Amino acid sequence: MPTEKRHHERVPAMLEAVWEGASGLNHARLSDLSLGGCYLDTIGEATVGETINFKVRIPAGHWLPLRGEIIYCQRGVGLGVRFPNLTEGYRKLLSQLIDDLRAK
Secondary structure (H helix, E strand, O other), X not given: OOOOOOOOOOEEEEEEEEEEXXXXXXXEEEEEEOOOEEEEEOOOOOOOOOXXXXXXXXXXXXXXXXXXXXXXXXXXXXXXXXXXXXXXXXXXXXXXXXXXXXXX
């Protein structure tokens, strides 16, 4: 049985996202979120260890810009992204978004 490596609770989400990496600009859907990272459903390709910039459309309609490191790739399906260096401000924004998603 695999050991769970996540340190943060994940919440399901269905948020529009756009990300940019070495392969260029790609569209995605953020399907789960935690303070430690997220999963992007996308056909765009990236490599493990690559840093991407992306933005997520939050329920209020605004875009939340983020940066993350690819830790998992499933070609043509999606990407596991880790947030290695969240500032306190972004940690608070993500906490609020997670609370809002959990309440739905």
